[in-house]
Amino acid sequence: MGAPKQKWTAEEEQALKAGVVKHGVGKWRTILKDPEFSSVLYLRSNVDLKDKWRNLSVMANGWSSREKSRLSVRRVHQVPRQGENSMAITAVAPSDEEIVDVKPLQVSRDMVHIPGPKRSNLSLDKLIMEAITCLKENGGSNKTAIAAFIEDQYWALPGLKSMLSAKLKF
Amino acid sequence: MGAPKQKWTAEEEQALKAGVVKHGVGKWRTILKDPEFSSVLYLRSNVDLKDKWRNLSVMANGWSSREKSRLSVRRVHQVPRQGENSMAITAVAPSDEEIVDVKPLQVSRDMVHIPGPKRSNLSLDKLIMEAITCLKENGGSNKTAIAAFIEDQYWALPGLKSMLSAKLKF
DNA sequence: CACTAGGGTTAGGGTTCT
DNA sequence: TAGAACCCTAACCCTAGT
Known part of the structure; x- marks a missing residue:
């Protein structure tokens, strides 16, 4: 319509x-x-x-009120709008499958999964390397903002912290 | 209740x-x-x-058989996106009993369903670069914006940010 | 006139009740 | 199990104020 x-x-x-x-x-x-x-x-x-x-x-901040019992992991599939906006970086061959369900960091297997923002799981390594490179090249950058940027993409991926810890060496 | x-x-x-x-x-x-x-x-x-x-x-719409619709009020629309919304209805004079049937005259636009191509991670790298560039170029300006941005991100995994902040020094 | 801020309304997926 | 009634809220509209 x-x-x-x-x-x-x-x-x-x-x-x-x-x-x-x-x-x-x-x-x-x-x-x-x-x-x-x-x-x-x-x-x-x-x-x-x-x-x-x-x-x-x-x-x-808050969307506290009704985040109550959100059971069931729902596949929220987003249909990309009519092609065309593909001009961007083609880079990353996403060998990784899409992650549909993101879970909170500490979740036992039968706990309720909170459906997080739908985000794709692109190469973490790629992201990290990119970030590190950029950070190194831009000494004056605001590190907090950059961290926030990364967080926004991956805040809910399980194991992220440990992965980053392993990868980041300065 | x-x-x-x-x-x-x-x-x-x-x-x-x-x-x-x-x-x-x-x-x-x-x-x-x-x-x-x-x-x-x-x-x-x-x-x-x-x-x-x-x-x-x-x-x-015939899903369940029932009274049949004889009359129809149709939404007539035109443009995709960005256009004016105006929905004109053409009300055909009802005889007397009327079930209103609303159906789009033309093709539905959701027929186009691209089978789950992993949602783009296309621009992430670019965005990171942009953010860094922007922050760098703007130096001290736009503190308000940066603060807003950070604040917006704050709900994210706090561990990551602090960890990155600690590891990355400038 | 053009833009923004903020309140109001709609669209559509989801949930509950029968 | 289905379907009607109701809920949630992102997306969109209206408009006063600048």
Whole structure:
């Protein structure tokens, strides 16, 4: 139908966050016009950006009320929107299968799984190496922000901490 | 505990249908406020209207055999995305008994279903690079933005951030 | 007029009740 | 087991204020 709901993709979400980092909260039109993000966000309006940011913010602190019994692991499959937004980096051959269910760090096998943000499991090694490289090359970068960036992608992957501990050596 | 579940009466159902003919599908609040129907529907919410309409539509779409639909009110729409929403309805004068059948005139857009290509991890590397670049270039500016960004990320696994912060020194 | 902030509404998946 | 009624909330709309 005319305007079906357009679910935000992970790429769009990240682009928005990066846009906010670069231009600031509330600079929706600016973010949208930035060629760095427009290729990803061109389907969105400034108002869309604002609304999405609001949703993200709500999730960030509290969405306490009803996170109660979320049983059942549900496969939330997201149908990629009409091709075209594929211009980006092709890199990574994702040998890894998609991870559908992300579980909290400490979960016993019969515990309830909390459906986390749907994220794909791309090569962790790749990410880590990339991050390390970037960090080294950009001595002045804000390490906290970078850590946050990585966290956002992998916050729920089990075993992440230990993996990182093993890989990161400075 | 709670509401005993209110079955829809024939009058309510009738009013809903009339409301849709008059105001269009999706104008639930408008229908509800219309004095022509509010006296009948005052017990219902806009969401109730929407849900009821969905039920009616499912029935009409032949899933379950039932009264056949003779009349149809069709949503006419046009553009994908970014366009104006306007939904025009063409109300064909009902003979008298009417079941409203809502079906998209044209192809549905969700027929396009790309079989689970792993969702892109395409831009992650790029995003990381962008973030780093931005942070670097902006130096001290946009502290507000950065703070907002970090704050937004804060719900994520705290262990990782602190660990990275500790390991990566600048 | 263009944009943003914030409240309001809708769409659609999910859940509960019968 | 099905289906009607109801819930949740991301996505989208409306509009005052700047």
